[in-house]
Amino acid sequence: MHFSETFPDFLFRKNRVPLKPPSKFYPSGRNGIPGGIKIQFMIISASRRTDIPSFYSSWFFNRIKEGYVLVSNPFNPKMLSRVELDPAVVDCIVFWTKNPAPMMDKLDLLKHYKYYFQFTVNPYGREIEHNLPGLSQRIDLFKRLSERIGKEKVIWRYDPVFINAKYNIAFHREAFAQIAEKLQNYTEKCMLGFIDSYPHIRKVMRKNEIKPLLQEEMEEMVVSFKTTAERYPTLKINTCTVKVDLRHWGIPSGQCIDKELVERITGYSIIAGKDKNQRGVCNCIESIDIGAYDSCLNGCLYCYAIKGNSPTVKTLVGKHNPHSPLMIGEINEGQTIKERKVKSLRNDQLSLF
Numbered sequence: 001m002h003f004s005e006t007f008p009d010f011l012f013r014k015n016r017v018p019l020k021p022p023s024k025f026y027p028s029g030r031n032g033i034p035g036g037i038k039i040q041f042m043i044i045s046a047s048r049r050t051d052i053p054s055f056y057s058s059w060f061f062n063r064i065k066e067g068y069v070l071v072s073n074p075f076n077p078k079m080l081s082r083v084e085l086d087p088a089v090v091d092c093i094v095f096w097t098k099n100p101a102p103m104m105d106k107l108d109l110l111k112h113y114k115y116y117f118q119f120t121v122n123p124y125g126r127e128i129e130h131n132l133p134g135l136s137q138r139i140d141l142f143k144r145l146s147e148r149i150g151k152e153k154v155i156w157r158y159d160p161v162f163i164n165a166k167y168n169i170a171f172h173r174e175a176f177a178q179i180a181e182k183l184q185n186y187t188e189k190c191m192l193g194f195i196d197s198y199p200h201i202r203k204v205m206r207k208n209e210i211k212p213l214l215q216e217e218m219e220e221m222v223v224s225f226k227t228t229a230e231r232y233p234t235l236k237i238n239t240c241t242v243k244v245d246l247r248h249w250g251i252p253s254g255q256c257i258d259k260e261l262v263e264r265i266t267g268y269s270i271i272a273g274k275d276k277n278q279r280g281v282c283n284c285i286e287s288i289d290i291g292a293y294d295s296c297l298n299g300c301l302y303c304y305a306i307k308g309n310s311p312t313v314k315t316l317v318g319k320h321n322p323h324s325p326l327m328i329g330e331i332n333e334g335q336t337i338k339e340r341k342v343k344s345l346r347n348d349q350l351s352l353f
Contacts, residue, residue, distance in 0.1 A: 043257060043272075044085070044093045047291025049074075049305045050327075053097040053117075055297055059322040061109050069290050070325040070337065080331070081340040083288055087112040091270070092262045094118060094287065098132055098298055101141055107148060114265045116153035117145060118191070118256055121183070123175035124167065128208070130299030139182050146186035153265065155256075156183055159193030159240060160302055161221070164209040169217060173224040184232040191254060192225070193240035194218065200307045208301065222246055241281040257284040269347045288340060292328045295320075 046052045052060050063069040067086045073079040084090070093115040095103075100117065121138055122129065132138065146154045158176060163169060180190070195212050197205065205211070213221065226249055229235050238254025239246055245253070255261075259272050262285075272285035294308045294316050306313060319329045331337070 042090060043262065043285070043287040044083070044090055045257060045287040045289040045291075046093055046095050047289050048096055049289060049291035049293050050296040051097050051099065051298055052291060052327075053095050053100040053103040055102075055295075055317075056320070056322075056327055057103040057106060059320070059324070059327060060103075061106055062322055063290075063325070064109060064113075066325070068325065069327075070331070071288070071290050071340070072292060072326060072328070074293055078335050080326070080335050080337045081288075082337055083290060083340045091266055092116070094257050096120075098122075098129070098300075099138065099141065100145055101133070104141070104144065104148070114262075115149075116155065116261060116265060117149075118155050118157055119145065120157040120159055121179055122158065123171075123179065128167075128301050130301075131297055132299075135179075139179065142183060143186045151186050152188050152261070154187050156187045156190045157193065157240075158190055158225075160195035161192065161213065162195040162205075162210045162302065163213055163217065164211065169221050169224075172221055176225050177228045180228050180232065180235065184235055188234055188236065189254070190229070190235060190237050191240050191256060192222075192237060192244075192246075192251070194244055195302055196304065198304050201302055201304070204301045210302070218244065218246075219249075222249055222251065226251060241279070242283060243281040253283055255283045255285060257287050259285045271347045290327070292316075292326075295328055 046060065050056070064085055067084065069083050069085055071081045071083055073081070090113060093110070093113055094117075095115060096118045097103075098120045100119065119142055121135070121142060123135060126132075133141075142154060142156070156179075158179070161172060163172070195205075195210065197212060225237060229237050237251050239251060240254070240256060242253040247253075257275065259270060262272075263269055275282065275284045275286045277286075277289075278284055293305050294313050296303065296305060297313070297317060300306075308316075316328050320327065321330065324330050
């Protein structure tokens with residue numbers, strides 16, 4: 001196994017406290033950063049690929065304690081990236097979850113970090129989202145999380161939207177209104193996402209008669225959603241990608257990893273480009289994802305991150321060790337570990353205040 005030896009000593013300290021961030025100064029401009037800008041920070045995505053708060057929170061907090069994580073390249077598992085997690089060099093963590101309960105009593109361990117949650121609350125039953133708590137329990141969790149960290153830091157995802165005989169337009173109209181009424185004082189934004197017909201989920205979509213919405217169906221549903229949201233002045237609706245253009249209804253395409261929200265939470269301006277590792281229709285700014293595919297046990301039929309079958313997922317999850325630097329498995333012979341070179345985002349020349 002090969003290991004890059006370019007890490008400074010502070011990356012390996014055991015009992016770490018927030019350190020003064022290392023910085024570089026580029027007087028003439030490099031790496032796409034304008035000249036004269038100090039660069040220091042990065043955004044961690046935890047994770048689009050799996051539900052870390054629900055199933056891997058112990059592992060995550062062990063990684064926080066150790067100050068780094070190893071991430072396997074999803075296209076080449078022999079290549080591992082070492083990603084620094086010291087609060088001195090992480091400016092924000094974005095959590096993605098449908099059930100943050102296992103993380104709720106550990107949030108004090110994040111007191112040196114800035115973070116927010118993308119929290120999916122859908123109205124589907126267990127035949128679609130097999131292993132989730134009931135809707136009322138998830139709404140209660142959402143409220144508790146919001147009260148704990150602030151409503152601006154808990155984004156409600158109503159995603160993905162699809163229709164079939166059971167979950168038709170009338171169902172979504174009523175379900176969205178009921179959830180919005182309950183969450184109106186606990187979030188500032190709802191991100192709408194519409195189902196994509198990924199090749200690996202088409203069979204299960206046919207079996208459950210799930211189909212994407214036609215444009216006219218989408219328009220009818222969205223008018224209802226917007227009417228609901230207008231009852232609650234602090235609740236704004238965005239679409240998750242530019243693939244669905246609803247601007248003519250006053251619904252912009254937003255960012256799940258959101259530059260403006262990160263700046264609001266951190267209190268400083270950042271220089272961040274579009275994430276080139278995401279689909280072209282995604283507006284998100286750049287981040288580093290520390291999760292692994294085929295590792296989520298929520299059991300959602302529509303999931304893009306589960307490409308194997310149930311035994312495959314259980315086999316991979318069985319390799320999880322909460323004390324390993326990797327989320328799934330251990331470091332093996334023949335794997336190469338390299339330092340992840342990040343483009344830092346903080347712009348010290350600009351102030352938001």
